[in-house]
Amino acid sequence: MNFLTFIGSAKVGWYLKSKVAPGTRVALEHGGAAPVLVEEDAAIESIIGPLAKGGFYHAGQVCVSVQRVFVHASQAEAFAEKLAAAGEALVVGDPLEKATEVGPLILPDEVERVAQWVEEAISEGARCLSGGKKIGNTCYAPTVLYNPSPESKVSTEEIFGPVICVYPYTDRAEAIRQANALPYHFQASVFTQHVDKAFSAVRQLNALAVMVNDHTAFRVDWMPFGGRDASGEGIGGIAYSMHEMTRPKLMVIKSPAFE
Amino acid sequence: MSTLHVFNPYTQEKIDSIPLQGPEALEEMLRRAYALSLDTTQALPPHARIRLLEKLAAAMEDRVEELTRIAAEEGGKPYTDSRVEVLRAINGVKTAAAEIHQLKGEQVPMGLTEASAGRMAFTFREPIGVVAAISAFNHPLNLIVHQAVTAFAAGCPVIVKPANTTPRSCITLVGMMHEVGIPKDWVQVLISDNDTAERLATDRA
Numbered sequence: 001m002n003f004l005t006f007i008g009s010a011k012v013g014w015y016l017k018s019k020v021a022p023g024t025r026v027a028l029e030h031g032g033a034a035p036v037l038v039e040e041d042a043a044i045e046s047i048i049g050p051l052a053k054g055g056f057y058h059a060g061q062v063c064v065s066v067q068r069v070f071v072h073a074s075q076a077e078a079f080a081e082k083l084a085a086a087g088e089a090l091v092v093g094d095p096l097e098k099a100t101e102v103g104p105l106i107l108p109d110e111v112e113r114v115a116q117w118v119e120e121a122i123s124e125g126a127r128c129l130s131g132g133k134k135i136g137n138t139c140y141a142p143t144v145l146y147n148p149s150p151e152s153k154v155s156t157e158e159i160f161g162p163v164i165c166v167y168p169y170t171d172r173a174e175a176i177r178q179a180n181a182l183p184y185h186f187q188a189s190v191f192t193q194h195v196d197k198a199f200s201a202v203r204q205l206n207a208l209a210v211m212v213n214d215h216t217a218f219r220v221d222w223m224p225f226g227g228r229d230a231s232g233e234g235i236g237g238i239a240y241s242m243h244e245m246t247r248p249k250l251m252v253i254k255s256p257a258f259e
Numbered sequence: 260m261s262t263l264h265v266f267n268p269y270t271q272e273k274i275d276s277i278p279l280q281g282p283e284a285l286e287e288m289l290r291r292a293y294a295l296s297l298d299t300t301q302a303l304p305p306h307a308r309i310r311l312l313e314k315l316a317a318a319m320e321d322r323v324e325e326l327t328r329i330a331a332e333e334g335g336k337p338y339t340d341s342r343v344e345v346l347r348a349i350n351g352v353k354t355a356a357a358e359i360h361q362l363k364g365e366q367v368p369m370g371l372t373e374a375s376a377g378r379m380a381f382t383f384r385e386p387i388g389v390v391a392a393i394s395a396f397n398h399p400l401n402l403i404v405h406q407a408v409t410a411f412a413a414g415c416p417v418i419v420k421p422a423n424t425t426p427r428s429c430i431t432l433v434g435m436m437h438e439v440g441i442p443k444d445w446v447q448v449l450i451s452d453n454d455t456a457e458r459l460a461t462d463r464a
Contacts, residue, residue, distance in 0.1 A: 001462045002296070002388025003415065005406045007395040008422075016393075021463040025387060058336045061397045094269050095331045096338055103335040104269040106396050106424050138269050138335075221351045221405070238354040238409055239361065245413035246362055246384040258370065259377045 003027070003245055010184070010230050017233070027234035027244055030227050031063040031158040032186030034216035035179035037201050039172075039192035040072040044079050047191045047213075052086040054189075054215025055164035056142045059102050063227070064187040064217045067159055069166045070175040076168035080146045083164060084130035087142030092135055102162055104138035114140050114161035121145055121152040121165075131162070156182060180206045183230035187216045208235070263423055263450055268335040275333075275427060280451050282458060285418075289462055291444040292389045292416040302386075303445070305359050308412055312356035314439040315408075319349045319432075326400060326431065333425045334399045344401050348432075351404040355412035362413065386414035391459045399425035403432050411436070411446055420449040420456045 001024045006013050010030035017026050036051065038044075055066035071079045095103035105111045111134055122128050122145075131143030143163040148154050154165050169175035179188065189211040190201035202210040208226050211218050219225055225236045234244055265275040280288075295301055303311075319326065323345050331341035364382030369375045392406035403419060407429075410417035421429035426448075433448045449459060 001391050001460065001464075003390045003410075004393070004460050005390060005410075006393045006460070007402055007406065008393065016457065016460045019457065019461040021461060024461075058340060058397060063397075095335050095341070096269075096328065098338050100337040100339075103331075103337045106268050106335060108271070138271060221347055221401070222354050236405060238351055238405065239358045241405060241409040242355065242358050242362065242413045243384075245387050245390060245410055245415050247387050248364060248382040249385045250367065250380060250382050252367075252369070252378055252380040254378050256377060258379050 005241070010232075013232070014230075025244065027236065027241065028227075028232045029063065029225075029236055030184070030230065030232045031160060032184040032227060032231045033067045033156070033158050033182055034064050034187055034189070035205065036066055036069040036189040036191070036216060037175060037179060037205065038069060038071040038075070038079065039190065039194070039197050039201075040074060041193050041197070042075070042191040043193065044075050044082065048079075048082045048086050050215045051164070052083060052090070052142075054217040056087060056090055056102055056162045057217055059105055059140065060162040061106065061160050062217050063158075063231075064219065065160070066164055066189070066216050068155065068179065069164060070169050070179055071166055072172075073168040073170045076166060077146070080129055080144055080166040083166065084144040087130045087144055087162075087164070090142050092139050092141060102139070102142055105140060105161060108137045110161065111138060111140050114159065114163065117153045117159060117161075118143055118145065118163060121148040121154045124149040124152045126152065126154070126165070150178065150181075158184065176201070176204050180204075185228040186226075186231045187211065187218075189214060189216045263426065265333055265424070265427060267332055268424070277426060277430075277450050280449055280455065282455055285449060285451065285455055285458055288418050288447045288449060289389070289459075289464060292418055292447065293464060295416045295444050296386070296388045302414060305362070308414065309356045309359050311436075311439055311441050312352055312408070312412060315436055315441075316349050316352040316356070318435050318439055319345070319352065322435075323349075326428070329431055330400050330425075330428045333427050334396055336397070344398055348401040348404045351401060352408055355404070355408050359412055388415060390415045390417040391462070392417055392419040393456055393460060394419065394421050394429065396422035396425040399428035400432060403429045407433070407446055408436075411441065416445050418447045418449050418459055420451060420459060423450075426450055
């Protein structure tokens with residue numbers, strides 16, 4: 001095989017990479033546990049909508065879904081409660097109905113897994129502000145967890161379900177350290193009114209793309225897109241993939257005409 | 260031959276049954292793909308690839324509603340968001356056609372030393388060869404554009420294996436590629452179990 005493009009779980013992707021033939025070029029696009037840094041000055045009201053969309057879009061089954069939101073402690077609880085209310089307001093149900101905003105997870109087993117992870121997080125100290133329950137056997141209610149343990153699965157692994165975790169911080173440097181602490185680095189966000197804070201966060205957050213004042217799941221198909229470190233290899237996006245799928249040929253022409 | 264059953268993830272009703280292809284079918288697909296890749300006389304010139312992709316985009320624009328329903332029904336992404344995905348996929352096909360303009364090389368200076376005198380050199384870009392594309396369920400149409408339409412646009416024969424939960428969007432799109440005139444061996448769909456998919460990814464021919 002000359003080229004392998006794989007989109008799916010990190011476990012399968014790295015396994016396949018270990019097995020490909022010598023010379024096979026590989027592009028891997030895995031998941032993440034996308035972090036958001038909400039600075040002390042951020043206007044909370046205006047960021048609830050984008051973050052609810054970025055975390056609950058396609059029931060969180062997106063590799064750049066908003067998962068871990070670090071909010072300055074002065075606003076964290078108010079923010080989390082408003083985000084929970086936004087999650088409660090979403091219409092969950094049949095994806096073929098035009099009013100539906102959050103559909104099912106892809107398999108009933110995934111609903112069970114997400115339910116177990118949320119229960120584990122609550123038993124390890126998280127406060128569940130919305131959701132936290134199955135809806136039938138195929139859907140999971142949009143869920144906001146407040147301050148889960150950094151050791152809980154919802155803090156360390158990709159949830160791939162409609163669950164957003166909110167972590168209060170007082171030390172900005174420590175929040176950035178937590179944001180970068182996992183092996184997954186894909187897309188990240190910062191919300192602030194100060195350009196210098198925005199630039200600083202863009203510089204410090206480990207991600208291929210950092211959104212300023214937008215959610216982490218923003219994508220258009222012509223921009224470079226890809227995971228760093230455990231989240232993948234190579235750069236996706238239409239033009240970038242096409243470049244990867246070609247290689248240079250050099251022609252050297254010898255002629256007295258060029259003397 | 261065993262069968263892949265496709266379910267609506269919301270209702271858990273079976274919506275389709277598709278025969279699974281095994282290692283023998285894969286071998287034949289690989290043989291066809293490598294034969295195309297190695298025979299430069301069969302290469303489709305850029306203008307032909309551009310024209311075919313433009314026709315594909317137009318065909319997709321005529322079937323937005325159908326593509327939306329297929330994707331939403333098998334993948335579970337709500338209708339409104341699935342429609343956005345279909346429109347993105349159409350835009351992606353157009354982008355791929357346009358990006359063929361950018362597959363280009365550069366002059367490498369010669370004559371800078373006596374040893375390189377009397378020469379002219381430049382690079383151009385060639386298709387890398389056969390592409391194996393293994394895809395995911397969460398954007399069942401648009402990811403096929405990202406992985407298989409790009410390969411065709413770059414001039415590579417591609418074998419695409421969709422997620423087993425969401426094969427119908429891929430099968431429909433590749434069928435449309437063939438309908439607008441893309442020869443079948445350039446884009447082939449593999450519906451298989453994980454072992455056969457691993458054989459595709461790790462093929463050593």
